[in-house]
Amino acid sequence: MAVLPADARCMDTELLGLQACGPDAWLLDLALPELLPSLAPGRFAMLSPGDGSGPLIPRPFSVYDQPQADRLRFLIQVIGPGTRALSRLSPGSPVVCTAPLGNGFRLVAPDRPVVLLAGGVGSAPFLLYGRQRREQGAGSTALLFGARSADRLYDHASFSDLGMDLLLATEDGSQGFHGNVLQALEQGLDSGRFDPEARFAACGPEGLLHAFSAFARRRGLDAEISLETYMGCGVGVCNGCPVATAEDGCFGAWPYTKTCLEGPVYSVLDLVF
Amino acid sequence: MSGPQALRCRIGSLELDSPLLTGSGTFGHDGLVTRFLQPGDLGALVIKTVTPAPRGGNPPPRLVETPAGLLNSIGLENRGVDAFIAETVPLLRELSKPPRAIPVVANAGGESVDEYVHMVRSLDRTEAFAAIEVNLSCPNVQGGALPFATSAEAVARVIEACRSCTERPLWAKLSPNVARLGPIAQAAERAGADALTVANTLLGLVVDWRRRRPVLGAGFGGLSGPAIRPVAMRMVWEARQAVDLPIVASGGAATAEDVMEFVTAGASAVQIGTAGFQRPDLISRIAADLRALLKQEGTDLESQCGSLQWPSPAASGKV
Numbered sequence: 001m002a003v004l005p006a007d008a009r010c011m012d013t014e015l016l017g018l019q020a021c022g023p024d025a026w027l028l029d030l031a032l033p034e035l036l037p038s039l040a041p042g043r044f045a046m047l048s049p050g051d052g053s054g055p056l057i058p059r060p061f062s063v064y065d066q067p068q069a070d071r072l073r074f075l076i077q078v079i080g081p082g083t084r085a086l087s088r089l090s091p092g093s094p095v096v097c098t099a100p101l102g103n104g105f106r107l108v109a110p111d112r113p114v115v116l117l118a119g120g121v122g123s124a125p126f127l128l129y130g131r132q133r134r135e136q137g138a139g140s141t142a143l144l145f146g147a148r149s150a151d152r153l154y155d156h157a158s159f160s161d162l163g164m165d166l167l168l169a170t171e172d173g174s175q176g177f178h179g180n181v182l183q184a185l186e187q188g189l190d191s192g193r194f195d196p197e198a199r200f201a202a203c204g205p206e207g208l209l210h211a212f213s214a215f216a217r218r219r220g221l222d223a224e225i226s227l228e229t230y231m232g233c234g235v236g237v238c239n240g241c242p243v244a245t246a247e248d249g250c251f252g253a254w255p256y257t258k259t260c261l262e263g264p265v266y267s268v269l270d271l272v273f
Numbered sequence: 274m275s276g277p278q279a280l281r282c283r284i285g286s287l288e289l290d291s292p293l294l295t296g297s298g299t300f301g302h303d304g305l306v307t308r309f310l311q312p313g314d315l316g317a318l319v320i321k322t323v324t325p326a327p328r329g330g331n332p333p334p335r336l337v338e339t340p341a342g343l344l345n346s347i348g349l350e351n352r353g354v355d356a357f358i359a360e361t362v363p364l365l366r367e368l369s370k371p372p373r374a375i376p377v378v379a380n381a382g383g384e385s386v387d388e389y390v391h392m393v394r395s396l397d398r399t400e401a402f403a404a405i406e407v408n409l410s411c412p413n414v415q416g417g418a419l420p421f422a423t424s425a426e427a428v429a430r431v432i433e434a435c436r437s438c439t440e441r442p443l444w445a446k447l448s449p450n451v452a453r454l455g456p457i458a459q460a461a462e463r464a465g466a467d468a469l470t471v472a473n474t475l476l477g478l479v480v481d482w483r484r485r486r487p488v489l490g491a492g493f494g495g496l497s498g499p500a501i502r503p504v505a506m507r508m509v510w511e512a513r514q515a516v517d518l519p520i521v522a523s524g525g526a527a528t529a530e531d532v533m534e535f536v537t538a539g540a541s542a543v544q545i546g547t548a549g550f551q552r553p554d555l556i557s558r559i560a561a562d563l564r565a566l567l568k569q570e571g572t573d574l575e576s577q578c579g580s581l582q583w584p585s586p587a588a589s590g591k592v
Contacts, residue, residue, distance in 0.1 A: 241335075
């Protein structure tokens with residue numbers, strides 16, 4: 001059973017700035033009061049405005065980037081009162097940040113290809129992933145980045161800047177592949193563009209993750225998903241973020257796993273999802 | 274009194290460094306999250322309910338936020354008392370020893386008098402707990418049946434039976450989902466409880482009207498957070514009028530001002546629950562504010578406790 005990460009801390013941070021990166025999304029930069037070690041991709045933070053302007057419960061966000069040891073960047077799509085409150089803060093505002101939380105993606109050998117799938121704001125954990133791969137001098141890292149429309153392919157240039165093999169997809173056909181990222185993945189596997197022995201990982205809307213998990217199991221892919229489950233505490237004490245476990249998976253007979261401690265990244269074999 | 278001793282308080286025979294406790298179910302079982310707190314700020318760790326058999330808990334979603342509140346239906350997820358004693362009690366024992374020296378209060382759940390007795394016996398034998406809180410009031414587990422805490426007679430039966438199996442302080446955690454708390458509080462007192470925890474979450478429902486379904490996987494949930502504080506406050510005052518037992522307030526406290534309100538209404542200690550989800554170090558922040566507040570107002574917890582003066586009928590404006 002996973003326990004609270006030893007490196008987790010609760011910090012009073014300062015908002016450095018908010019930069020719009022789509023019709024409904026922002027890059028939010030925080031200055032931390034202390035230095036953090038280099039974070040594994042897929043770990044997350046609980047964020048809330050420190051001035052009480054947000055709702056009662058903080059919201060979980062994947063760490064998008066770590067520009068310096070005392071800076072964190074988050075990609076935030078405004079979808080409700082929690083994200084709206086964060087998007088309305090001014091530079092200099094206090095932000096409560098509990099981080100780093102969760103497990104992050106499993107390490108991949110540098111010479112093994114990686115294929116990542118992002119739906120909309122689900123791209124959030126993959127910039128750090130690409131950065132880690134580049135620092136390892138790793139081989140091919142592909143990102144299939146899909147959204148409803150071209151203007152929601154948030155900050156996609158940052159991924160190609162890291163040298164990732166970026167394949168864009170839009171449901172309305174306004175940019176890149178016309179369709180969703182799963183269709184693009186299927187085509188890429190069938191055409192030989194992607195190696196089925198690669199490590200696969202996906203993050204995005206629940207519908208996409210359900211379809212991806214079923215697809216990965218059917219094709220026997222070594223695949224992980226990063227969940228965006230609603231959380232209460234983020235530190236493993238409220239039992240409010242359960243996901244059903246597979247009986248033959250690593251969690252054994254226990255019916256649920258806590259996304260905040262044992263996730264948010266899971267092998268598709270360990271969940272009923 | 275000021276300085277490091279300023280927050281010392283007493284719940285019956287139990288002396289604590291601080292009146293700030295965790296609310297059961299909001300700080301887990303293993304106490305690891307106390308790492309975020311400064312020494313002396315947390316009076317006692319009240320752990321999440323443990324039941325005789327493992328409980329997987331209720332189907333998700335288990336949480337939905339409401340204005341200034343949180344509706345939850347966790348369903349007492351826990352690995353059962355045997356696994357708890359084998360795996361978690363050693364961690365709690367460490368926590369209760371120096372250098373941390375945080376007293377731990379167990380929380381016992383059950384579905385029958387026999388189950389409660391089994392729990393209290395098992396927890397008592399570990400000798401790891403400063404007190405045992407008996408959860409008579411979880412709204413999320415009876416499958417439609419009413420919690421024990423909705424009946425004075427049922428409360429009396431459970432507490433009397435538990436009383437005979439332990440000499441440790443026994444706290445009865447009561448329910449706010451009752452018409453009159455007084456007779457139930459008195460039943461707990463007569464049956465031998467050492468303190469009352471007042472209260473628990475308020476039974477509630479949030480509807481997804483488009484899907485024509487409850488938002489929570491189990492349907493109903495328990496409402497917590499600042500939204501319920503005035504209700505909990507009223508019940509602490511009602512209990513204060515009804516019994517002589519120490520009262521541990523539980524319901525929506527989020528600031529030092531809230532803590533002083535509860536103390537004035539009659540509470541000896543105050544549990545911090547849902548508000549702690551804002552930040553895991555909240556209890557230390559409240560403790561610092563509380564020390565400052567007591568100093569600034571020139572008062573102390575003991576003289577403030579239960580000092581609420583009820584307006585006389587003549588002052589109500591009625592003619």
